[in-house]
Amino acid sequence: MFPSKEEPAAGVFVYELSKAVSYKSQVVVIHPRLWNPFNIKSRKEKLNNHLHLNDIEIYRPKLFILPIGDRLFFRAFAFLIAALPLLRKLRKTFHFDLIHAHMAGPAGFAAVLLGMLFGKPIIVTVHGSDIHTFPKHLFLRRMVIFTLKRATKVVAVSQSLKDLVSKLIDSQKNILIIRNGSRQEIFFPIDKTTARERLGLPNNKKIILFIGSLIPRKGVDVLLSAFTLLNEKNNINLLLIGEGESEPKLKALTKELHIETQVYFIGSKKHDEIPLWLNACDVFCLPSHHEGFPTVIVEAFACGRPVVATKVDGVPEAITNDTVGLLVEPNNSEALASALNKALEKEWDYQTIAEYGKRFSWDTIAEEYLELYKNAVSKI
Numbered sequence: 597m598f599p600s601k602e603e604p605a606a607g608v609f610v611y612e613l614s615k616a617v618s619y620k621s622q623v624v625v626i627h628p629r630l631w632n633p634f635n636i637k638s639r640k641e642k643l644n645n646h647l648h649l650n651d652i653e654i655y656r657p658k659l660f661i662l663p664i665g666d667r668l669f670f671r672a673f674a675f676l677i678a679a680l681p682l683l684r685k686l687r688k689t690f691h692f693d694l695i696h697a698h699m700a701g702p703a704g705f706a707a708v709l710l711g712m713l714f715g716k717p718i719i720v721t722v723h724g725s726d727i728h729t730f731p732k733h734l735f736l737r738r739m740v741i742f743t744l745k746r747a748t749k750v751v752a753v754s755q756s757l758k759d760l761v762s763k764l765i766d767s768q769k770n771i772l773i774i775r776n777g778s779r780q781e782i783f784f785p786i787d788k789t790t791a792r793e794r795l796g797l798p799n800n801k802k803i804i805l806f807i808g809s810l811i812p813r814k815g816v817d818v819l820l821s822a823f824t825l826l827n828e829k830n831n832i833n834l835l836l837i838g839e840g841e842s843e844p845k846l847k848a849l850t851k852e853l854h855i856e857t858q859v860y861f862i863g864s865k866k867h868d869e870i871p872l873w874l875n876a877c878d879v880f881c882l883p884s885h886h887e888g889f890p891t892v893i894v895e896a897f898a899c900g901r902p903v904v905a906t907k908v909d910g911v912p913e914a915i916t917n918d919t920v921g922l923l924v925e926p927n928n929s930e931a932l933a934s935a936l937n938k939a940l941e942k943e944w945d946y947q948t949i950a951e952y953g954k955r956f957s958w959d960t961i962a963e964e965y966l967e968l969y970k971n972a973v974s975k976i
Contacts, residue, residue: 597698597723598627598654599867605838608867609776609891610698611649616962618652621969624690625652628659628678635663657682669735672702676709683710693973694719694748696965700726701736704743717748717972719965721774724753724888724909725813727760741765748972751965753889754910774964775913776891777956783871783898785950791876802832802940805877807870807892808884810840815883815906817842817849818929822883824853825933832940837862837873874899879939885926887911893921897953900946904935914956920949 597607614623629643647654657678662670686692696719697707704720711718720743730736744750744761750771752758762768792799804823808814816836823834836846836859843861850856865873870892874880880896882905889910896903897914903921905911915921922939924931 612958616958625654629656631658672705675702675706700740700743705739708746720747721751728886756909775889777958777961778895778898783895785900786875803877804834805880807837810843819883821929822932834859839864894956900950902944904939
């Protein structure tokens, strides 16, 4: 859950929070690098395990993974083994006050055990799949419950996620909500025509944009089906930014639906390039089946772009009124098409949307975390 050379788009929100917090507190990030000792290329590869990224110190110890059948439950213990010697060494020069982990597992589980060993408070932020998906599996469920019950504080990125955590551990104690945000200095409105010219996109077409992993949970197949039902689909392009396991099936589906000339698979983009794509679109769409509190929605707002998204989990906590976007039921291509038609025909007030987006600032969110850190440390 942190950007890297291998996965530049992974966990960008963790980096943004770390950067915002680092202005007032020293932050060291432990982001293990997956390592398969049975892979010859992996054994020979010389890697820099100590990096600096915009004044944030990053350590990347090797995290052993199984050559086949790798499992998150096993990886949680491997995370602990990778981090323990590093923290022992690091403690000699960096007298850290607490450990903050993202996701209840594997990192959260390892962090709780490390907190016990070093006598430090543990903050665990849950983001979605660790609460929606992991508990469906017996061992992962036990790992998640162990982590949540023993963390000093659990942060949920939405009210719906907090409710699920409370139900899972049968308690509301030590759970609070701090939502994700956007970096206002790069996510702001610019002229749509200018953005399209810089990206080489046509000015005579309406553009719907999706940004996210191309995986089943994101509901891109539903979006493709909805696209075939749009009123003026011949004058609309759909741009998909991201990569993932579903990409081959989705490309095949565009041909099956005869929309391959209007749907563009852009691939993955660096985070600082995303504002240009958001400003170039007419509507941003997120048709997910599950979400925590999607950072990409508030980034779209910051650029003044309306959002059409599914009414799942924390999404309604972002799209609170129809001046900034529209909500639809998940897995319903007809309803999604209807909402997209309405959004493409509506005259949106981009400035009003951008002003609304300013409430989700990483600087403001960092202040909430810093206050949480102070309270956690003061109770030791």
